[in-house]
Amino acid sequence: MIYLDHAASSPLRTETIDEMQQSLQYDFANPSAIHKLGKYQQASLLKIKIEFLKSLSDDRSVLNDSFIFTSSATESNTTLIQGLQLVAGDVALYSEGDHPSLVQNIKTLINKGVSIKAAPLNKQGLVDLIWLEENMSKNVKLCTLSHVNNHNGSIQNLEEISKIIKNNNVDCHFHVDAVQSYGWLDIEVTTWNIDSVTISGHKISAPKGIAGLYIKKDLKVQPLLIGGGHQDGLRSSSEATSLVKSFNVARAEAFKDDLAKYIEMNIHLRRRLKKECPRTVFPFDLDYTSPKILTFYVKDISSDILLRHLEENEIYISSSSACSSKLKGASPVFLALNIEEENHKSILRLSLGWTNTIDELNKFCDLFNEIILDLEFLLKK
Amino acid sequence: MYKVLMINVDELWLKGKNRPQYFRAIKNHIETVVAAFHPYKFKVKNESQRMIVRSDEPFKEKVFQALQRVPGIHSFSPTRDIELDYELLYPSIKEELTSWGDKLPRTFKVNTKRTLKTFEKNSMEVSREMGHLILKDFDNIKVDVKTPELFVELRILPDKFFISTHKYMGVGGLPVGTNGHLVTLLSGGFDSPVASYMMSKRGCRQTFAFFYAYPFVGEEVKDKIIKLMEVLATYQKETSLYIVPFGNIQKKIAKSCKEDYRTMLFRKYMVDCANILAGRIGAKALLTGDALGQVSSQTIGNIALVDSITSRPVLRPLIGFNKMETIIKSKEIGTHDISIIPHDDACSLFAPKHPVIHPDNKYWLEYCTNNEYAKDLQDAIEKAEKIMFSVRGELIPSKNS
Structure with a gap:
């Protein structure tokens, strides 16, 4: 098996599985219990929380901020976007090219009378900064953006974007979805002035069911889950100690990963595919995108068939593409990313991770070229 | 409420010496269907060419819906049965009519039949007296002896009164299994499901074959076919679907033949494959949803071509149907809303720009004789996934999985 879909979900490392297994065995007590078994877990959870906070900034003041564990990145984004409780007259900025847990949550704000504006993206999927500057009015209360786009890997310049936001309106909340960047791309919540960040476990080889949400100190976020007041009242629910522990191990491993390896792999893939299968198109350049995500298409060949x-x-x-049928299929995400509609049905995403080797990529290229040759008869002359 | 069902059979009276066999088949089918939806004891009896189902627990709407799909049933009436005490008869009739609520029709007629000839009153008297009482109690209803909207059917049996006012129409025709076994070539469109229904009501047992063009189409097509099967199985008595892997055979054909012959050759090899399956399961004929001239592969020339190569007859019940007629029928039988689900279709993916309408016999014969498809087709049947469906239209989990 060759698994090239790490951006969807990444396989677990042995270290992570071991940690999970151990914890499942020993951390059976309720972490809120006041006896020793509970207190022991609380102490580990606190220590891990500090590790996660430290991973988001080199500035020690980050330790005064909040970090909660959630069940998924979707939960983190929902908690934040809904929890800010924007009101009629407020404006929220977002990108149509982003994950539905951002886009769809932002769209629900319309029902509350909030105006929403989609930031245009350039050919490389980057936010148009001039547009942003022009649209940062005093009413803009929330701006959401992915650090790395999950479809095409575009990397947004968060530092610069945050400057534009905060210089124009210091009260605007800047929320970043760092699901595809966390673990390999630096983020500096303190100096870059980012108010909240979503991260996810299963994209960095932790199990599914665990994610995180960073929230800057003193920011008011209404929790989604109400109950016993766990995690500073931001998310009631007994903490999933075993998941949190394995998430922490996955985090440590992810930060050890060698980025140069992915750049090399990405260049290699582009070079081989372009050369051996000239019909392959790469709409986005490596200079602007994550080396771990490679978006491409073969004109007129359906991605599903490939x-x-x-x-x-x-x-x-x-x-x-979530839409299985190609009968009528313009994808709003690909439109936002400036991909011509006729090619939406052909878009493929290959995403790399810790399991992959150059040898695997060569096998992939060999087979891919073989398939393309085999399917040439489908192309209408 | 209704602890008795009176079922009228459709064409069974046409049968001569074979009649007992037909009655056995329909009785068996009724038993299977009732057992599937009525979790209590019941008995089915053939009483003077009518099937009577009795239980100690009232039958529910689900049983009625299921029986409406049993081929061979003309109609049936959910029936109240009460003690043979004339004093009790009208109160029960009143209760029955009250249960109609606002939907009670405006005109009625009481029909009484007497099996117990020694009963104190004759049929006419009973009808008249009950009709009179109904008129007294219900304001907005009149008697109409010629074309009443509602028949109040009364039966005087040796130990019971039967009362029924509801009549459900069945699909009619002949009981499943009394007219042979077919292999039905099923696709995701409108036609083949309707064709299957047509032959279910002519008493044909069916085994279904779906030619699955994976990897050119995906799981969603298979899911759609299973959804269709969940409906079609309710007109059958337990049936199965073979999902025949066909994508690579289609690719092989498409790459090796003249482009304009692709569709016709797909068809030929599907028919060949269906014949192999038919041979294995002992089916006597094939069934398709062809309608003459609907698409290029259904022209008279191409139909003749298929018929010239098939070793079993191909039944085409929709041959004279207009598309609209098929679509209307699909709404009636419950497959329409599934057929309209969009899906990728391998045939249209491979479709030639100008499909052949007048095939060249020489080329056709040459192509069909010089190849090794026979083994591919055998393999395809061998590898086919078989899914069984109950009379409830549900998947029966296979014993191996």
Whole structure:
């Protein structure tokens, strides 16, 4: 099997599984229990929380901020976007190219009378900074953005964007979804003045079911889950100690990962595919995108058909499209990313992670070229 | 409430010496269907060419809905049964009519039949007296002996009165299994599900074959076919679907033949494959949703071509149907809303720009004789996934999984 879909979910490392297994065995007590078994877990949870906070900034003041563990990045984004309790007359800025847990949450704000504005993206999927400057009025109360886009890997310049936001309106909340960047790309919540950050476990080889939400000190966020007041009242629910512990191990491992390896792999893939299968198009440059995510298409060949041919050979990539049928299919995400509508049905996303080797990528390229040749008869002359 | 069902059979009276066999088949089907939806004891009896189902617990609407799909049933009436005490008869009739609520029709007629000839009153008297009482109690209803909207059916049996006012129409025709076994070539469109229904009500047992063009189409097509099967199985008595892997065979054909012959050759090899399956399961004929001239592969020339290569007859019940007629039928039988779900179709993916309408016999024969598809087709049947469906239209989990 060759797994090239790490941006969707990344396989667990042995260290993470071991930690999880141990914790499942020993951390059976309720972490809120006042006896020793509970207190022991609380202490570990606190220590881990500090590790996560430290991973988001080199500035020690970050330790005064909040960090909560949630069940998923979607929960983190929902908690934040809904929890800010924007009111009629407020404005929220977002990007149509982002994950639905941002876009769809922002869209619900319309019902409360909030105006929403989608920031245009350039050819590389980067936010138009001039537009941002022009649209940062006093009414803008929330700005959400992915650090790395999950579809095409575009990397936003958060430092610069935050400056534009805060210089124009210091009260505007800047929320970053760092799900695809966390663990390999630096983020500096303190100096860059970022108010909240979502991260996810299963993208960095932790199990599914664990994610995190960073919130700057003193910011008011109404919790989604009400009850016993766990995690500073921001998320009632007994903490999932075992998941948190394995998330922490995954985090430590992710930060050890060698970024140069992915850059090399990405360049190698682009070079081979372009050369051996000239019909391959790479709409986004490596200079502006994550080396771990490679978006491409073969004109006039449906991504789903390619995906299934690869799947037959136990190679797994993603077509980046939720819509299974290609009958009428413009994707708002790809439109936002400036991909011509006629090519939406052909878009493929390959994403790299710790398991991958150059050897695997070569096998992928060999097979991919073979499949493309095999399917040439489908192309209408 | 209704602890008795009176079922009228449809065409069974046409049968001569074979009649007992037909009655056995329909009785068995009724038993299976009732058992599937009525979790209590019940008995089905053939009483003077009518099927009577009795239980100690009232039958529910689900049983009625299911029986409406049993081929061979003309109609049936959920029936109240009460003690043979004339004093009790009208109160029960009143209760029955009251249960109609606002929907009670405006005109009625009481029909009484007497099996117990020694009963104190004759049929006419009973009808008249009950009609009179109804008129007294219900304001907005009149008698109409010629074309009443409502029949109040009364039966005087040796030990019971039967009362029924509801009549459900069945699909009619002949009981499943009395007219042979077919292999039905099923696709996700409108036609083949309707064709299957048509032959269910002509008493054909069916085994279904779906030619799955994976990897050119995905799981969603398979899911759609299973959804269709969940409906079609309710007109059958327990049936199965073979999901035949066909994508790579189609690719092989598409790459090796003249482009304009693709669709016709797909068809030929699907029919060949269906014949192999038919041979294995002992089916006598194939069933397709062809309608003459609907698409290029259904022209008279191409239909003749298929018929010239098939070793079993191909039944085409929709041959004279207009598309609209098929669509209307699909709404009636419950497959329409599934058929409209969009899906990728391998045939249209491979479709030639100008499909052949007048096939060249020489080329056709040459292509069909010089190849090794026979083994591919055998393999495809061998590898086919078989899914069983109950009379409830539900998947029956296989014993191996």
